[in-house]
Amino acid sequence: MKLLIINGPNLNLLGLREPGLYGSETLDGINARLAEQAAGYGIALDFFQSNHEGELVDALQKAGRECDGVILNAAAYTHTSVALRDAALAIGKPVVEVHLTNPAAREDFRHRSLLAGAATGSICGFGAQSYELALHWFHIRNTSMNV
Numbered sequence: 176m177k178l179l180i181i182n183g184p185n186l187n188l189l190g191l192r193e194p195g196l197y198g199s200e201t202l203d204g205i206n207a208r209l210a211e212q213a214a215g216y217g218i219a220l221d222f223f224q225s226n227h228e229g230e231l232v233d234a235l236q237k238a239g240r241e242c243d244g245v246i247l248n249a250a251a252y253t254h255t256s257v258a259l260r261d262a263a264l265a266i267g268k269p270v271v272e273v274h275l276t277n278p279a280a281r282e283d284f285r286h287r288s289l290l291a292g293a294a295t296g297s298i299c300g301f302g303a304q305s306y307e308l309a310l311h312w313f314h315i316r317n318t319s320m321n322v
Contacts, residue, residue: 176244177219177242178213178243178246179220179221179222179223179234180206181231181238181247182223183231183247183253184251185250187224187226189275198275198303212311218313218317221242228259231252235259235263235266236265236266239265239266243269244270244295245266246270246271246309247270248274249272253278253288253290257289259289269295270293270295271309271313272296272298273298273305274298275299275301278299
């Protein structure tokens with residue numbers, strides 16, 4: 176099984192950007208932990224981060240051809256991008272939406288996710304563990320499909 180982890184705008188600043196809200200761990204640190212966890216599951220991971228909506232759409236489309244699923248933290252584009260929603264629907268692969276924080280507990284404009292209806296599921300509010308929980312779901316899904 177191969178998954179793509181996609182991170183959207185400003186997530187490259189994790190560890191520096193509002194650590195009281197997003198934590199002190201860097202994106203590289205999160206990715207390293209995910210790679211270790213995935214290796215234990217026998218899952219191959221690729222990582223992609225961009226601050227540009229079109230590049231995120233391109234990464235989703237490519238994942239549809241090359242991967243078995245996607246873990247997507249679209250960050251602020253969660254609330255604004257119909258293009259990302261359409262790409263998530265178009266690829267025909269499971270997409271798990273993740274967020275470090277709980278958008279429903281934040282500003283009103285963050286309460287609506289355009290991706291939620293296109294995602295297989297959403298995990299939010301558990302900090303970096305949101306990614307780990309999504310990866311664990313793919314592992315369980317893969318294991319149950321191979322029984």
